[in-house]
Each structure stands twice: as structure tokens, then as C-alpha cells.
Amino acid sequence: MKHTPNEKIKHMKYLKIENNKGLYRLNATADSWIELDQINKEHLLLLLKSASTSDFEMDEYEDSLLRNPAHNIIYKNIWGKFKGFLSNKTRFQDSVEAMYRSAIEKYKLQEREE
């Protein structure tokens, strides 16, 4: 995960480990990091949105670097799930894509014919 300062503009970090604590931020352009014990569900939702729409970066989970046990638990879980999500960003879109497909195809076509 090494990158030059130029690339940093594109690759935005949302989760990091520092001084044995887990930190997150909701706005990748601001330098306002929050400790992980403060995270709530709405924040998680905002992180998911960022992960879906932008280049989402986070530090690899490393047990030995997270001595704060509560932070460790939270970081491990979020990191694990988000890692899975980033490998397939369109998973939620894909799961609903099939919905009403026949209806959309049928009526969109009719619309074009007119």
C-alpha cells in the first residue's frame, strides 16, 4: 500500500491504525480522524457509501498493532467485511439487478417503439 503523494489524491484512506488505536474518517479530504469506539451505525452506512463510490483505502488489520482490545474488535470486524465488499463493489446492485428485469425490458422496449 505504498503510493506517491500524487496518487494520494486518488486513493483515499478511511480507516487506519495509529498508536494502537483504530481510527476512521467520514470525509477523506479532511484530516479529522475519529477513534473507533465512537463509531455508530450511521457512520458505518456513510463508510459503505464511500466504499461504493470512491477509491476506498484502509490499513491492513494487524492484531499486534492494535493493543486497545475494544478497537481491535471493531477494526477487525469492519476491516474484514469491507475487504470482502471491495473485492466485489457491485454486489448489492447485482443482487437487485434481476428484479423486475422482464417488466423493465418489456415496457422500455414499448416506450422506444412509440
Added chain:
Amino acid sequence: MLKEQESLRPVLFSDIRISDDLSDFPTRQTFVDLSEISLAGIKSCLNDNSKISLTKDSGNEFFQATDDGLELSTGLNIVLGERSSGKTVTLNKIASASGNAKYIEQFSLLQNDEAIFNEKNDSRLSMIHNNYLNELKLVIEDVNQVDIAQNHLDIETYVNSLKQFATENEKKDLFSKCTLFSEDIFQIDNLNNLDSVIESVIKLIDNAEYQDIITKYISTDNLQKLLLELIEKAIDSKRKIEEKKWLNSIINDIKRELGIKTTNSIIGEIDFNKIATDEIKVSKFSEVVNAIKKERQINKEEFGKFSIVTSAKEISSASDLKNIARDKKAYTPAFSKYRNPYEFLLKLKETGVEEASLYKYFIKIESNTLNQDGFKVSGGERSEFNLIHEIKDATKYDLLLIDEPESSFDNLFLKKEINTLIKDISKLMPVVVVTHNNTVGASIKANYVAITQKSVENNAIAYRIFTGYPSDKELTSLDGKKVKNYSVTLNCLEAGIEAYTERKNQTYEILKD
């Protein structure tokens, strides 16, 4: 006037003078269905509309009724004969030869037991009962899933854990301090409503039958745009739901792990939305049940001169419940809760009522058969009602056979009505009536008569059927033998001429002033 079946049929005459050299007859004629011309025969035909016609071809026709060549009228046939002379055997033969005959057997219409009669009617009307209870059934299916007692327990557990959590607030540890430790998971929305709106719009677009009315108000173009927007909304909502479910799994995992590590109590999970919905369900359910308990008539079917009135009213005793259940369980505890629909439901389940039949226990549905005066039918009328029902059913068959209808009727006055019914159906299909009874036999004005006879010839028993028109002097058997119509008919119906004359002269004459 031609259409007035019940009144005397007008006949056409011409004043032509008959002479031997006449070759052409005027068209103004009346045809009479009669094989032997006699003044008495013509007179009896003029009294019966079905025996006179204005064209030659609309007179009665015949059909072969049994394999051995017995021919009967396509109208009303009456089979007479002394005991064990082969009447029922003949009827059975006709039935098997036809293959599609409606056979009303002896005594089958008899219904002295009112309860059995009503039960039979109830099963005829079970469709109406089920339709009426359909909505209640759906409500009960849903409310049956609600467990208010468990909900109350859940609230108690939750409040206790909350209190515990609050008292420990001062000594929170590293784990319980985390926001996610006491965070609720995301509520997952139910999209059934949106789905059904989409389905409805698709129905509106696809409906061909009422397309002109639909497009008068909403253009197809707009409907399609509406549909696509709704679908867009649905896809977006479903995506959000999937996301929230995914996030909930993270939150739950973190909460669980923090919970293991902390020394503090965990606030219990509770779904207030579900609990509140359950409360509303129960109160709506009570509303529905209280509404359905109001007495009302739910169906009325006219059936000849009878009407079947189906009405619904509230349960008035535990034995009502027993009657619905048809078992021997004790329904008194359930009935004691009848005023409170939800508790009543619970008690019914406790009593052991199957969940699928719970809906039957909330009201009593009864069908009463009333006569034309609006009173409950008598025993004889029940038989008459059954006959009407059977006759109505007979139109699905090729042939109607009735074995001794009088066996089911003890009331002489009703027999005249029975005759009318039988006579009416014979205008639509061939009818064969076996009878002993003089009211039925003599006054029904059959189109054709068959008399069965058993005789001993050369030490062997021979069965014969003599047939002919009621007005014929003689009836003929298939092997050409003849009998006198008058005397054999009296033998069959009135126990012979002597008995008849005696009854006529002595019994009836005495009654005259």
C-alpha cells in the same frame, strides 16, 4: 297465449264439411297425441296441454328404453304393477340401458329428522359459508402468529437489562464505552406495499378487457413511466435493504464480541415496531370479530316455492362451539372468553382446536329452509324440497327415474304439488315414475303407461310389460298380448274394481251432504 303453459291450450278448428272425395285438408288443424280415437280419449287429451299440438311433429316421440325393446315416451311415463310384478326390476333395466339416468330411489327423499336435513343443506351451502368467512380466516391466520404474552415478557426483560445497564453506567469499561456496544441495528423496511403497487400497475398495463376505460383516464405512456419509476424506487430500496442487512451483520458481530469481553450488562434486543404492530393487530382483530358477531342474513336462495335463508349470529353457548367442532372436547373455558376475541382465540387453541379451523368458531352460521309463507318447513315439505333439489339436479342427466315418490310423502295434499313438479320436468326430459299410489298414478296425466305383470305359464314365471296411452282401451305387451287398461289400472291403484266401487259408493258418498 301459446306461451301460457298452465292454462287450457286454444285449439284451431276449420268448419270444413268432411266427405269421402276430399283430398286436401285446410292447415287449420289441431293434432292430438292419441293412438285409438275415441271421444273419451280426445276429451282427456284436451285437458292436457302437452298432448295437443298445432303441428304433427311436435307430438310425443318415443325412445327405446331397454335392450329387450321396451319403448317409452320422451315425456312422462308411468309404470304401474302389483307388488313384485317387476316394476323396480324394469326401472333398473332402464337405468342401466341409459347409462346416464338420474335415479331417485324409494324413500330416498324421506327426511323426518330436521337436524340431518339442515346438515345436508349446510353441506350444500358450504361454499357460501366459506366465502363469508374468508376475510376473517385471513385475519385469524395473521393474528394467530401474534404472541402478546411473549411480547410483554420481552419488554420486561428489555427494561430490566436497560435498568441494569443504567446503574452500571458509572463503571463502564473499555468495551461497553464503545458506541456500537449499545447501538441498535438498522430496521429493515418491508417492501410488500411497493411490490403490490407495481403489480397493480403492471395489471393496468396488461389488462386487455378494460383497456379502453383505463386509457381514457391514464395514457399507456404515463402508466409505463409510472411503472418504471416505481421499479426504480423498488430497486433502490431493495439495494438499501441489502446494504443495511450487511451492516447489521457487522454491528451484531462487534456487539457480540464486545459483549463477551465486557463485565457490564448488555442491553437486550427488542423490536418495538413489531410489538406495537402486534398490539394494533389484536385490536383490529377484535374490531373485525365484534363486527362479524352482529346478527345478519348472509344469503338467500330461492328454490321453487322454498327459500333457504342463511344467517350468521353470535355464539350463545359452549354447546354451539361443540356443534361446530363435532367433538367431545370441553368448550366451556373457551366460551367464557368469548367476549374478548384474542383471549377466546388463545383458549380455543388451548382446548385443542386445529389452527386451520379456528375461524369457524367465532360465529354460528345457520341455514333454514322456509316455505312460501316464511315458516320453517314441515317433514313433508322437507321431502318435497328434496324432490325439487333432485329434480333440479336431474337436468344434468338424459333420463329421470323415480321409484314410488309417494313413499317419501305422507301428506296427501302435497302429492298434487309433487305431480306438478314431475309433470314440469317431463316437458324437458323423459321421466319414468313407478307408483302404487292412486293420487300420483291417476291424476298425474302421464303421456304413456306401462303396466308390469307377473304370471305363471307352463310352471314358469313370466314377466310382461304392457304399454299404451293412458286413454287406450287396451295395453299391448312386447309379445303381442293385450290387457284391458281400465281393469288393470284399477287393480294396481285401487286394489281392484270391487274395492274401488265400494270406496266410491260407500266411503265417499256417505261424506256427501
